Amino acid sequence: MDAGKSEGVDAGKVVSSIRDFKDLQVWKAARDLRREFYKLANALPDIERFGLAAQIRRAATSVTANIAEGFGRFGYQENAQMCRQARGSLYELRDHLTTCVDELYISPAEGKRLDALAQNAARLLNGYLRSTLALKRRLAA
Numbered sequence: 001m002d003a004g005k006s007e008g009v010d011a012g013k014v015v016s017s018i019r020d021f022k023d024l025q026v027w028k029a030a031r032d033l034r035r036e037f038y039k040l041a042n043a044l045p046d047i048e049r050f051g052l053a054a055q056i057r058r059a060a061t062s063v064t065a066n067i068a069e070g071f072g073r074f075g076y077q078e079n080a081q082m083c084r085q086a087r088g089s090l091y092e093l094r095d096h097l098t099t100c101v102d103e104l105y106i107s108p109a110e111g112k113r114l115d116a117l118a119q120n121a122a123r124l125l126n127g128y129l130r131s132t133l134a135l136k137r138r139l140a141a
Contacts, residue, residue: 021071026124030067030086033121034060036114037093044105056096062089063121067128076136083129090122 021027037060041053063086070082094115101111 021068024067024071024128026121026128027064027067027071029117029121029124030063030090033090033093033117034064036117037097040097040100040106040114044100048105052096052099056093059089059092059096062086063093067125076132076139079132080129080136083125083132087122087125087129090118090125094118 018024037056041056041060044053044056066082066086066089070079070086073079073082097111097114097118100106101108106114
């Protein structure tokens, strides 16, 4: 179930409308975030090409990949674990973003804008995780 679509909607209808991980609002937000962080990584100075830029790209890709992998897993608990890994990568990105601001690679305003995108993706991911675990509990009852 996608937390981004669940407000005021019957849970059964939400689940039935999601056929693929690409239908998840959380994956879409993470994809947008990944695009933005790739732009950031590509704009970093050459000295960071194999360091910070590579770490940013890996973490950004990890967020979307873990959401997709979790969606494809058989059990709710496995999906939840992949969501937790995605969340860890999101927070890693936020730390890399702080480094970019501290090293004056980007302005504080741009850092704030990107951090707001990351926090929104984290909010959606947390909602998706909660709804996945709630669905697991309902089906187990």
